[in-house]
Ligand code: ADP
């Protein structure tokens with residue numbers, strides 16, 4: 001045996017995306033049906049005239065959710081919605097899901113049934129069928145893994161890599177709400193811990209708390225785009241924060257990005273809550289995760305067709321790669337765009 005110590009690299013040193021890159025580099029594809037593997041919101045598999053889309057997301061207690069404030073029913077809904085969101089981000093339609101659970105003995109049959117009530121609501125809302133999964137025990141917390149299978153025609157699929165110079169950058173809904181909802185829930189939890197007599201009053205924060213606990217996948221916008229006859233040149237869902245997702249599109253499309261602060265969509269409750277917590281509202285919009293809105297680019301010629309969609313904002317444009325990534329502030333200054341994103345490691 002060699003006396004030399006084996007090299008040990010901490011995951012934190014290369015980060016989540018660095019780790020995924022490393023895994024991806026050591027696997028090629030053997031099957032011609034595998035059109036796209038690791039690297040987008042979902043894998044793309046040839047299947048007759050259409051393509052199948054496959055995506056998986058895992059939610060871990062203590063990392064992604066805290067059962068002291070998320071009801072199990074909402075958690076069931078959210079677990080499905082975040083996967084449907086990745087199918088939407090490919091411009092596809094979700095069809096089936098599998099749901100796998102790691103359960104500690106803290107959970108009763110009734111608790112699991114509550115979770116599945118939420119799963120069922122989501123299956124109704126997004127017209128998907130639960131077709132399988134796996135159930136196992138877990139030493140402590142709850143682990144949820146959902147896989148969603150979707151469908152699209154080949155011409156309809158939107159990847160992260162095809163944004164082109166002069167395309168318009170659009171985002172759906174408003175951003176930063178889920179982060180501020182979480183911030184309020186964390187505060188109320190602390191208040192409750194120190195004074196259990198206090199009943200939390202979160203009625204003023206209802207909108208942002210819902211954004212955190214029961215997010216929607218924007219399938220409505222996918223149907224609107226289809227009706228308008230528009231296929232985004234690129235698309236991604238906003239799970240880690242707008243800036244981080246913009247960087248994914250920029251990196252994979254090899255382009256630069258310019259966005260305008262005054263065009264960024266923020267809800268009034270999100271804005272006011274950020275101010276209350278002495279946080280910068282723009283930073284919340286740029287780096288708040290879990291809004292599950294869609295970020296996409298369209299060619300300028302398509303802008304007429306979607307400019308009246310009520311829930312879509314044009315926030316900037318795609319530039320040459322060498323022009324970098326920029327934010328034009330309300331005051332007219334141009335500053336480099338920064339991405340914090342969610343760091344799990
Ligand atoms: P999203 O935020 O859209 O769910 P992720 O950032 O989780 O996407 O993943 C990016 C890409 O990396 C996806 O194609 C995903 O399937 C792939 N991926 C993530 N983790 C792994 C892993 N452990 N092994 C193989 N592929 C992975």
Ligand code: MG
Nearest residue numbers: 041086237239
């Ligand atoms: Mg995604």
